[in-house]
Structures are given as C-alpha cells and as structure tokens.
Amino acid sequence: MKLFPKIVAVCCSSLVLTSCMEVLDKTDLGSTSGALIFNDSTLTQMNLDFVYDQNLPTGIATLGPGSPNSPSVTTLSDESFGESKLLEGSLLVNEVGDFGTALSATNNYGKIRVINMFLSDVNAGTLPQYTKNKLRAQAQFFRAWRYFDLVRLYGGVPLVLTPLAAVGVEARDKAFLPRNSTTETFAAIVKDLDSTIASVPGRWNSSDWGRITKGTAAALKGRVLLTAASPQFNPGDAVAKWQTAYDANKQAVDLLTANGYGLHASFDQLWFQEVNNPEAVFVTGFNTATGDQARKNNGYDNATRPSYTGTSGGSNQPSWEMVKAFPMLDGKKPGESTKYAYSDQLFYKNRDPRFNKTIAYNGVNWPLNGNTSYKLWTYFAGGKTVEPKATNTGFYTRKAVNPTPAIGDVQFSGTDWIEIRFAEVLLNLAESAVGINKLDEAYTQLIAIRKRAGIEAGTDGLYGLKANMTRAELFSAILDERQIEFAFEGKRFWDLRRWKLIEKTLNGTRRTGVTINLKTTGVPADFATTRDNINLDLAYTNYFTLEFKPLDTKYAINWKPEYYFFAIPQSAIDNNPKLIQNTTWGGAFDPLK
Template sequence: MKLSYKVLVALFSTLALTSCMEVLDKTDLSSTSGTLIFKDSTLTQLNLDYIYDQNLPVPIGSLGPEPTGLSGLSDESYADSKLLQGSLLINEIGDFGTKLDATNNYGKIRVINMFLSDVNAGTLPQFTKNKLRAQAQFFRAWRYFDLVRLYGGVPLVLSPLAAVGVEAKQLAFLPRNTTAECFAQIVSDLDSAMASVPGRWSASTDWGRITKGAAAALKGRVLLYAASPQFNPTDDQTKWQTAYTANKQAYDLLTANGFGLHASFDQLWFQEVNNPEAVFITGYNTATGDQTKKNNGYDNSTRPSYTGTGGGSNQPSWEMVKAFPMLDGKKAGESTKYTYSDQLFFKNRDPRFDKTIAYNGATWPLNGNTAYKVWTYFVGGKTIESKASNTGFYTRKAINPTVGAGDAQYSGTDWIEIRFAEVMLNLAESAVGINQLDEAYTQLKAIRKRAGIEAGTDGLYGLKANMTRAELFDAILYERQIEFAFEGKRFWDLRRWKLIEKTLNGKRRTGVTINLKTTGVPADFATTRDNVSLDKAYTDYFTIAFKQLDTKYDIAWKPEYYFFAIPQTAIDNNPKLIQNNTWGGAFDPLK
C-alpha cells in the first residue's frame, strides 16, 4: 500500500482545519470531540492509515533486548543473545506496557480502541463504519497475538481507558485474562474483520489493505499456535481441528479471490499490485524526501557492505546453508542421485538455495549488473572484501537486483508478512494434526514443485512415502525452514514447537572461511576468476575452514523462555497482575 504514512499527522492537521472549520469556529478547541473528526470520511481514513503505519510488521522483526533481527535467535544466522546465553532477566522482554508509550503494544491498542469507539459514535454510513472498524479490529488482533505468544494471557482492554485521575488509575488495574480468553478475543476480532472487508480491493491505491483472506490467514496462524506444543502440550485434537477449519477457510477464501503461489520463488518479492502470493504486506515507497519517506531498510542492511552502502546483516550460518535439500528434494547426504560434499556444497541443491544464499563465487545480479559475482574468500589471512562476511555467506532473498548501490537505502520493496505459501503450510500442519495426512502431502508437493525440485518417479518431489504423523510434522517444519528462510519465521516455529533446546542447546553455530591456496593458483586469478568454473575453483584453488560463531558459550536456552516473564516493572505498576508460574508466580499460561 503506497501511502505516505509519515505525513499523516501533518495532513490530519491541515484537513482538520479545512474540513471542520465551521464547527471548530464554534467549539472549545481545548476539548474537541472525536465525533467532529469521525463524521468526515477523509479524516477518518487518515486516522485508520495512521493505525496501519503504527502496526504493520517490519521485515524479519526483532524481540525484546536483542539488537538484531529474529534470524540471529535461531540456527539461520548468528547474534550474541541473552536468550541463547540463558541469561535473560525478568524485565528484558518488556513490550507489555510498563510505561506510557504510544509505541508499545498497549499504547498501540489504546489508539486502536479510541478509533473503534469514535468511529462507532460518528455519523458515517453504517457500511462505511463497518469496513473501517474491521481493519482496526484486525490490527487489535495482531497486537494481542503478539502479546499472547510472548507471555500467554494478558489483560484484555477493549475500550479506551481514562488517562488521568486517581479513579482512572484504579480502573486501569486489570488482571490478566486467561490465554484461552485472549485467543477467543483475537478470533472474534478477526471474524469481525472478515465479515466487513472485501475479498480483494478494486482500486490499486488500496493495495495492501486488509482483505477477508488476510484476516482469515492471520486467524489460521493464531489457531495454529494455539494447537502447537507451546500452548497445547497434551496434543488436544480439538485445538488441531479448530486450527484446520480456520486454515481451510483461509485457503478457500484466498483461492476464490485469485490468490495463490506466485510463479517465481524469488521474483515474488518484486511484484506489488495483484501479486497473488502477497496476503498480508507492509507497503514501502522509494521516496527520498523527509516527509514522504517510508523506505524498506532490509535491502540496504542485508546486501554486502562492499557493494555500496549495504550493511551485510542477516548472514546465513553454515547450518542454514547445509539445511537445503538436494535437487531431488532429499537432504544433503541422503540423496542417492546427487552426491554431497562440503567442498562443493553449492552443487545440485534445491533451486531455492541459489535464490536465498549468496556464497563465494555465486552469480548474484546486483546494482543492475546481471553477471555480477560475489567473492568472499581470504588471501594470506586477509579478506578480499572491505569488510568480511562473518559467516562466509550473505542473504539474497528479497534483495532487488535492479536497484543501484546508492539507491538501496531508498528501497520500496514491500515486505510480505504472510505469503500464500504460509497459508498452504499452515493448512498442511493443521491437517496432520487431525490425521488428514494426504492433504499435507498435497500442499508440500505444490510448494516443492514451485521451488523447482525434481518430481521423481514417484511424483513425491523427494518426500518420503507413507510418513507417519510425527514424520510429517517434522517434514513440514523442515519445509518451513527452507521456504521461509530469513522471513522471521524460524525462531517462532522452533519456539511454538518447543524445539529450541533440541535444535540449539549445547551447540555453537558455525561459519566458514574460504581461503585461496598458496600454491597452484594462477597469478592472474583475481582478474580471471569470474571466468573459472566454480567446480574447478573450489576443487583446485580454495580450501574451506569451519569456525565457531558462538565463541563465548554453548547455547543454553531455558524452558521458562517458552513464556516470557511479565516485567516486574509492570507488576509493580499494577498489583492485580500475576507472574507466570515458570517465573515464580501462580499464573498458568496454558489455561
């Protein structure tokens, strides 16, 4: 949605003076009623656009005290993290609302609740009210989902609370609702949103607004979490059935409205209006002026620093590199058709490998140069880059190859938070939950077919035949790891499946250093390397050394991190809040 959100406040002020001039002339300006604004459709829309701006997700996302994106909190990449050190303190996942702040979850919920209340009291036609309120309810569900997956049940605030006064303070001392009550409210808001927004907006200027399918897809994701081991340790089948029903509804709604897999796994990021795979997006623009700038910083921060102004972040670990299957869909080392070796790690891999991972010698179109090759090797212990990749690799997903180095900081590439591929894999996972295993195979095969994996003589695209329920759950999580690499999904998947200890604990993530041999290398290699076959270069001229990225500690995620502590500062402010039972309190986040 190419709206210049940054100017909404300024526009609001101007339009308010223009649209409501006659009324304001006769009104006490120190206490102007919201009803004066919410009888004007233009001003109301501006307020809603402000809610979009405040609540749309950012690329990859972050968590609590961590300075880097979520990829560094899993086996995708590396970040020095208190979570993975096992040294997290009680106040450090603090987006609960420990102070008056419009940018934390409850600050954003307050703005949404005010909008819902004022629109309802306004004089716009009921149909218009319903459509506006529905979009705001989607974002209230989004905010509460964020809180619940962090902490479990939280206080449900569904109307604006008074802001000042002793009585108002007492009324704001709300207890935590149960986790089940929170999930029910989230679902209720999303059902309301589905009822009143269109399946597809007709005007291109409305690209990115919430649709029925987006609300249904978020509902499916929410209920998949509710059915996952984090929230469902007893494997309650009714929760899986509820998740399946929701995800089937999302799949059917989106399909009926023209959504589906994009033809290209890598180019799907660069089509905007009418992109069939883009279900829930954050819109960006390429403007450079201060007042209209809403640029996507992911591109510039991820591309190599030596190509221009890039930051070289989100660097894939060796574990992520090796995770990709071979071209026949079998894991590296398990394929009987394609032999795997660490020295030639790039050969015969799932086509998503080359579209996600940039490695030494890879052809990676950048800055408009379709023949550009990225080199990350060392000579005599010194990097040939101005600043070496810490892992030996870069992420190339969603990096626009046509954008020049100087313009990357102004990238307008939209971020897709929910792709149709996720809806398919959410449906597959929930189908496995209720033992509809064939449906899971159908979705997995479609994802792998689009990726370009070979079908094989059995038409299973490398999937094992006749998998059990447990094996299919593992296969789906593995597919998600590959399909959604560097999209901010891996950490949450491992956490909701309570697999972080099994995946990471006691281990250290790995990077590589690729060294140019000291003998047998042509003297002019630095100028002729682009013309040398990669097989020959890696076989004759390079050696690969492995290094630990976690140099200070073995990873030691703690079980209590599956539900973070309510910050003590919040409990000090509100005596009715009870701490989670895994952090010394009596609140059970599983109820």
C-alpha cells in the same frame, strides 16, 4: 502501491483534501471534537491510515521493545548468529519488556490504546453503518495482531478492549486489570478477526492495494490458531485444537483462492511484484515516492546486502547450519540423495533451486547494483579478505534483495515486505491437517510448494518427499519445509519456539561459519583477475579450502525451558498489583490455561 500516510489525530499535514479543509477552515483544532472528526469519512480514513502506519510490520521482527538489545529473531535460531541473553541462558525477569511498563506509543499496549480510541470514536460517529463496520474491522485486525504478539510472548494478558481513562486516581485504579487466561486471550483475538472477515472486502481496488482483506484476516486467524494448537500451548496434543486450526486455515485458503490469490510463479521474483501480487496476503507497502506523499523506504535490502554494495549492510548472514539445511535438487536431504552426491567442499552443487535464490556464496553470480554479471567473492588470500569487509559466516542472504538499484540508491528501496505469503497459508493448512490425521492433504500442500520451487518431481511424483510418512514424520517434514521456504523472513525462531524445539536444535552447540581460503600453492598467478571466468567447480576443488569456525565464541547455547513463556516484567507487576507472574517464573499464573 498505496502508501498509508502517517497522520496523527486530526492533523491533515499538507494534504489538500476538500472535506478536510472545510473542517480546518472553520474549526479551532485545539478544541476539535471527536464527533466532528468521525462524522467525516475523509478524516476518519486518515485516522485509520495512522493505525495502519503504527502497526504494519516493516521487516524481520525483533523480539520486542525492551528485550535485551531487541535482537532480530534471525539471531535466535539456526538461521544466523548473534549474542543474546536468551541463548546464553542468562535472561532476567525484566528483560522481555513489551508489556506496557511505561507510557509509550510504540509498545503493544500503547498501540492498542490508539486502536481502541479509534474503534470507540468511529462507533460514536454518524457515518453509515456499513462504512463504520468496514473501518472498524480493519482496526480490529490490528488489535488482534497486537494481542497475538503479547500472547505468544507471555501467555494470557489483560484484555483492554475499550479506552481507559487517562488521568486521576479513580482512572488509575480502574486500569489495574488482572490477566485474562490464555484461552480468553486467544478467543478475543479470534473474535476480532472474525469481525474483520465479516466486514472487509475479499479484494480491494488496485488503488487500495495492501489494505486488510477477508483473506488477510483469515490467514492471520489460521496462524494464531496453529500457534494455539502447537506444543507450546497444546502439550497434550488435543485434537480439538488442531481441528480448530485446520478449519481456520481451510477457510483462509478458500477465501484467498476465491479472490485470486495463489502461489506466485517465481519463488524469487515474488518480492518484486507489488500491486496485485497473488502471493502477498499481508503486506506492507514501501515506495520511493516524492511529492504529495513522503518517501517510505524498506530498510531490509540495504541492511542485508554486503555493506560495500549499499550504504550499510551485512545483516542476516546465513550460518553453515542454514546452508546445509537445503535439500538436493531431487528434494532429498544432503547425504540421503542417491541421485546427487553431496560434499561440503562443493556445497552449492545440485541443491534445491531455492538455495541459489536465498544464499549468496563465494563465486556465485549475483546481479547487484545494475550489474547482471557481478560475481561475489568472499575468500581470504594470504590471511586477508578480498572483500572490503568480510562476511562473518562466509555467506549473505540474497532473498528480496533488489538487483537493479545503483549503489547510492539501495537505501531507498521501495520493495514491499510480505508478512504472510500464500505459501505460508498452504503450509499452515498442511500442518493443521497432519494434526487431525489428514495426511494426504498435507502431502498436497507440500508438493505444491516444492513444485513451485523447481524441485524434481521424481518417478513417484512426490518431489523428494518420503512416501507414507507417519504423523510425526510429516510434522517434521513441514517444519523442514518452512525453514527453507521462509528463510530470513522472521519465521524460524517462532516455529522452533511454538514446537518447543529450541533446546533440541541449538542447546550445547555453537552455530558455525565458514572461512574460504585461497591455497598458497598451485593457484594461477593471475587468479585475482581471471577468477570471474573460471569454472567454479574447478576453483573449489583445486584452489580453495574450507575452514569451519564457531560463531558463538562466548558460550555454548543454553536456552531454558521457562523462556517458552517469558516473565511478566517485575516493573509491570509493581505498577499493577493485580498482575500475577507465570508459574515458570515463580508465580501462580498458568499460561497453558
């Protein structure tokens, strides 16, 4: 996979590129003009690669720089657990701070400034117009990506679409921009994405795999407009917003399909195919390269697996609520299936095949570190864990964890991160289709996802879906499907938030973990040495007990309604007198307009 090297401004680092060296041989870098840089296709491409490097998502998102402890979004839903002021209900006005309250190259506005400078400089250069358009379009995608992050946090924000002067009183006063409306912010995002769709290829050559395509931009546009149509931004359920979202997601599916994208044949192996992976719509490439390119590692794998099988680890531990959410093999919910009985004691039996490909549990065969016969044991014996370090929830996430590397090598994982999968585009289309009462089309997409997962078709061919669901039931079914399909991909929190379902799902509860205890009587004396060969059902039935425990020990969850639009940090308002606070935080700015 192509690595986008980290290049700052005109610096070519150690890359030996002829056109670059011609410039460096003849030019004082301290006074190099933008015109010289952006008249050269190689230098311009290097600057664009820096934009990629700054903005590509690198794994499960945190809420944002400046947020209280920048929590991973997996800890803000029913997927996992973790203390947070958001879930405690004690969030203060300054505590979701990715608004640009300080000079920083790493917050959203710092990154937008770099993008705007690139767009301006490319436009002023002498490259052919077709080349300019293609280069600018990729940068516009990332500007849309940054503004989408801002609008879903705060509602409308100041739209800065050209570089602002950096110094002087006059420049400071011109930088005091008011907030654009939420509608205007969404419109600016869509405009940038439409420009991207018009000017980039539908598919790049293999050497440029991972660059933004027409389908990538269309898929992000679909995600953006689906968010705008959801109850967070559309409490009146305006059908026009659902129609706009449907049109965008239909365009995305059509563009991607026409260019060879689609569902990967394997739900679990899709993470380990890189170049030309049909499911990877918006992807960040990682590698283990050395030589002329720097090694660029994906930290998710090492952080997610058990710590004793890597060099860190144990993050993204599934809660019992997440474990219980998976359907049975026939697609019915646990307790609702008439074909497969469910019990908590044998929670792993006859589940949706995605269960064993997502959840690692006590006694499961989990190939790791090159050992294809490795079995994970997480039980307690005599009150002590048999693990070197116990999992807090009783479970681990196994999705996208590479089974091949040896223990000392897992921190150098080159597995790509897929931010938007083709499966998401299908479910975005399904949800927006329900919004405009095209219920049959929603069924079509849901069935495609469940069929790929390996759920049984059933005599009605509905893969466990209830026949003739109402609009409300289909919306709920799609959210349930997203919870399973995208578990630990950083989607669940945003889904609950845009549907304003966090209170209903979490408030008043404490997420749950499981301690699996080995009984003190009736267990074979040699169990510790023979357990890998024992029948797991026999072991769970006769030798183990399950003890359920609250993971949230300090408080019951208390998400507050005003968190659906976070406060503009007071420090930002102090810096810019034209900013107005959201109505939900005592100001006059309505984030729904």
